[in-house]
Amino acid sequence: MIIHLWRYLYRNIFRFWLKWVLRQLTGKCELQRICDSSKESAERTLQIEYSLESSKCKTLQHALYVNKGEVGKCIELIIKEKKINIEKDRRFASKLELCLLQISGCKKLYLTVEELRKQPYNSDNKEHEEQLIELWNLLMPHEKLKARITKQWCDIGFQGDDPKTDFRGMGMLGLANLLYFSKHYPREARQILSHSNNPKLGYSYAIVGINLTEMAYSLLKNGFLKTHFYNTVPGEPELKDFHQFYCYLAYEFDKFWFEEKPESIMYFNQYREKFHEEVKRHLLDYRVVLALKYEQ
Known part of the structure; x- marks a missing residue:
């Protein structure tokens, strides 16, 4: 019960204020900080996935299901939504693109496998x-x-x-x-x-x-x-x-x-x-x- 309460409070209250404080201190949103701190591996993609899943922003939630041909447009919308200065973080888009392709790709793979299984x-x-x-x-x-x-x-x-x-x-x-x-x-x-x-x-x-x-x-x-x-x-x-x-x-x-x-x-x-x-x-x-x- 205590663990579930803590998770609820963290996800719905504490996490919001923690992200806000870190944004003020670093000048970067959570997605940027993950791309900066994590290497190109499962660690980065899993953290990006969790961030998108936890977001209340529909633009970020949609990114979890974006098709390959829509990734570029989706990233543009995220950059606009999060007010990211792309001139100061030129590698952000390419890093996020890889993560989004992996995330949505796994979801599509499951559907393909399920279809074959059925x-x-x-x-x-x-x-x-x-x-x-x-x-x-x-x-x-x-x-x-x-x-x-x-x-x-x-x-x-x-x-x-x-x-x-x-x-x-x-x-x-x-x-x-x-x-x-x-x-x-x-x-x-x-x-x-x-x-x-x-x-x-x-x-x-x-x-x-x-x-x-x-x-x-x-x-x-x-x-x-x-x-x-x-x-x-x-x-x-x-x-x-x-x-x-x-x-x-x-x-x-x-x-x-x-x-x-x-x-x-x-x-x-x-x-x-x-x-x-x-x-x-x-x-x-x-x-x-x-x-x-x-x-x-």
Whole structure:
């Protein structure tokens, strides 16, 4: 109760007067001070985002959702609204532009990912079927698929004869992640598939992959991934950046699983949550960059 009261008082009363005093002392608004004091990283963008979210000014609130083509005009309006002397702070506009592109880009990325997640796998869709067959060919280049519906799918970690039923939770997003990993990191994907067939510590490669898609999706939805994207993408994060993060999860989870040595696959949920918490802890660090690092 006390904490909530303090937050309310700070955000609605104390913060206003603190900003006013600092403006009088420095001659700069809060956005300028953040751009001056913080390096080009998640720390700066997160502080800019918080400042805009906390503002009661509609011009500043709108900046959180500005489209790429409108960023320049939006910054002009902010400069006018905050009475910023751009001649004395020539780098302010370019610094703020990068932050706004990252902020709005993350919001648009979530909508893109959500749309893909909501798209169900359709076996009557030629493109969907081609992607599924391509996944098989990438993971099992030396073994021909004998039929579209076959027990062979279990060899790459699907539950039954027809993989389409396994995509229900994550839709086409699950297949897109699996396919991206296999296309861009074929050696690592096949290596992990081989690991998944371990007689003692094995797991269902495709099913676990779809489960990791859900993990990546929830981290994006709940805002944890912003730190990583703000540190790695100098502009708007795109779908490929989400796929790259998935590749990191797939590779790191395999290492984690074999380091932990679970007694059986029955403990999967317990270890999955432990891995999830580790990733979230990493993402709380302003400096975090979670990129796939594999042995050459």
